[in-house]
Amino acid sequence: MPSDLPSDGSPFFAYGAALLTAMADRDRLVILRSLVDGEMSLNALSMLTGLGRLLCSQELATLQAAGLVHRRVERDTAYxxxxxxxxxxxxxxxxxxxxxxA
Structure with missing residues (x-):
């Protein structure tokens, strides 16, 4: 193992695994790629990605729990x-x- 890598007990590996696990889903990657350009409502994301509202909402909840997505509510709409x-x-x-x- 190269000397510049953290030891097996390092939080580096736990953090890396958690980040990659949260992103390791095709639908979540599609959502994240869509959000790179800016804030979107659940309806707009669902239409843009082709994912149903329920699935889109579930994947957004996973990304939000991992701290990768921020949710803002304005009136009746979640952004x-x-x-x-x-x-x-x-x-x-x-x-x-x-x-x-590659």
Whole structure:
């Protein structure tokens, strides 16, 4: 193992596993990619992604519990946004890998 990696007992691995687990779902990645451009309502996200409202809501709850998505309510409408630099970095890395054919 390279010397610059944390030891097996490091919180680095637990944190990394939790972050990647929260993102390790096609529907959640579609939602996160959609939120990169800005805040969206549940209805708009559901229509844009093609996911049903219930499934979209469930996936948003998972992302919110992981701290990757923020929820704001205005009157009767819930709006969601992603302001996580970690998410942007992971999505950027995935884009780069896809472009390189990795």
């Amino acid at each position: 969601f946004s992603c302001r996580s630099e970690k998410v942007y970095k992971v999505l950027g890395a995935l884009d780069e890998m896809e472009q390189k054919g």
